[in-house]
Amino acid sequence: MIDKKKIIDRFISYIKIDTQSDPESKTTPSTEKQWDLARKLAEELAEMGMEEVSIDENAYVMASLPANVSHQVPVIGFISHFDTSPDFNATNINPQIIEDYDGKDIVLNKEHDIVLSSEYFDDLKQYKGQTLITTDGTSLLSADDKAGITEIMTAMQYLLEHPEIPHGKIRVGFTPDEEIGRGAHKFDVKKFGAEWAYTMDGSQIGELEFENFNAAKAVISVRGKGVHPGYAKDKMINSQYIAVDFINSLPRLETPEHTEDRQGFFHLSDMKGAVEETILEYIIRDHDLNQFEARKQMMQDLASEICSQYNSDCIAVEITDQYFNMREKIEPVMHIVNLAEKAMEAVNVKPLLKPIRGGTDGAQLSYMGLPCPNIFAGGHNFHGKYEYVPVESMQKATEVIVKLAELTSEEFKENDL
Incomplete structure (x- = not known):
């Protein structure tokens, strides 16, 4: 079981760093402050024992978890972006932790009468009894996509601590400027070296997406x-x-x-x-x-x-x-979506296959030669003061990553026999 407190602590440490991107800027990353989290991630990857850790001149962070099996397994990857949307205030994020959520309205800010309504945002009701992380009504939360980063980092640490779980080589990548449509523009697909990857950038638990606008x-x-x-x-x-x-x-x-x-x-x-x-x-x-x-x-x-x-x-x-719609690039390799479905079912998550009403880095990466479906990261109401994420959803997303690594190894071991 993925440790709940470690998930919370890691997530909060990331959202406390302001990484808002700027669509008017011509640089990569578009804001200097994105370097703060990029450097922190590179340092943490090296400290936990990941290999081939790199951060390039545009703040793209990559690292490898070596294979621990002898048979040939395709290199797979997991990708998230560390910039935060410019649509709403992202400075001085002050998260609130709601333990054992009762299914009712949550007062985000009493002084300004800002309420996260369970009637208006009825998705809340499915998380009754769980632990929610919300804003204080003055900023967004930046679960998009620091929840995804948290899940990838936690999964890699878990695999390092549990060498009994078989897996092939795994690559991880963290990108700037996704929120302004440039996250994949300078992503070095050849250097990343994966046969396929998954962005951890979806919303509610179970989402699995391979088509977009x-x-x-x-x-x-x-x-x-x-x-x-x-x-x-x-x-x-x-x-x-x-x-x-x-x-x-x-x-x-x-x-x-x-x-x-x-x-x-x-x-x-x-x-x-x-x-x-x-x-x-x-x-x-x-x-x-x-x-x-x-x-x-x-x-x-x-x-x-x-x-x-x-x-x-x-x-x-x-x-x-x-x-463009990545479906055209994913359909010829649908086994990568099927693997993600199997991983979710194995950790008791019901897959919700649905089209993305938006785009992710995965759409551009798929057209750059890296097929890249999108998996849930757990957050809701992105880009505004009503954003929240259930901690249990982040736990499950982390378990999906771990299980995907294991299932990929098992599938290709069977194919070798």
């Missing part, structure tokens, strides 16, 4: 003409009104708040406007590649239509692909 970012620049409002008749063109036309012409119910499962969407993530110019920023998401391409074309066609109405080039659309 195709993703793109769209920047819509709307140009107008500024004229003194007192003399604007037939002269002024207000870019903000044109932008509103563009927004309202997209399918109103194809937005994040109206979609689920494999349904795609357009999400207006930011807008800044004045008479002369308005900038809209969208993200485009769809699991189906054809529908994804159709969404991008819809934006281009809509811009052309509005431009023709104004008889001018008043809208420019710039679309940049971000990542």
Whole structure:
């Protein structure tokens, strides 16, 4: 059994280090403070006895657990990111530990009347009787993805302390800047040297994911003409009104708040406007590649239509692909997903196969030649003050890693016979 107190202590030691990434930065990592945790992880890996410990010029951390069996076993890997989302305050995280959770509302911050409601966040009810770690309402928790890091580190230490558990060579990797879409950009797949890997970056216990959104970012620049409002008749063109036309012409119910499962969407993530110019920023998401391409074309066609109405080039659309659905790369090697299912069942976790309504480093890594399904890390309500993680879920995720190492060794020993 994985020690509960060690999990809690390790997790809290990581979340106390501010590692928030910055989408406006051009460096890797995007913030200097990410180095603090990267260096700590490298030091801890070396201290616990891991081999080939390295930290490169971009703060990517890697290490190896040598095989303890004589037969040939594919090298597998486990990966998590150490940066924290820029969406909410991540400084001075002050976690609260709720022992033997009673299934009711949790007051995160009495002074500001911030409550983690078990009615609104009904996933809470499945963790009655367990130990929860929550925020104090003033920050996020950064279980995304320091829970994953905790689980990988704890599993490696457990395997080192229990050499009777057979396993092949295991590689671990920790990355910066996943939250801003760059986590895999400078990941050295060749150096990592695994045949396949798993990101420990999912949410609730049991999640196992091998498909995700195709993703793109769209920047819509709307140009107008500024004229003194007192003399604007037939002269002024207000870019903000044109932008509103563009927004309202997209399918109103194809937005994040109206979609689920494999349904795609357009999400207006930011807008800044004045008479002369308005900038809209969208993200485009769809699991189906054809529908994804159709969404991008819809934006281009809509811009052309509005431009023709104004008889001018008043809208420019710039679309940049971000990542693609890893299902295409995982399906040819589905045994790696089947192994993860078997590992979960072996430690009494019910596998929940579901599509990711987002992306992980694993999506990009899969297209870089490292097939990489995603396994639960246990947290809920990421990127905000209502984030929490059940400690028992982190324990089970750690057990899944250990069991995956063992099952991979057993499967390939059988295949050799």
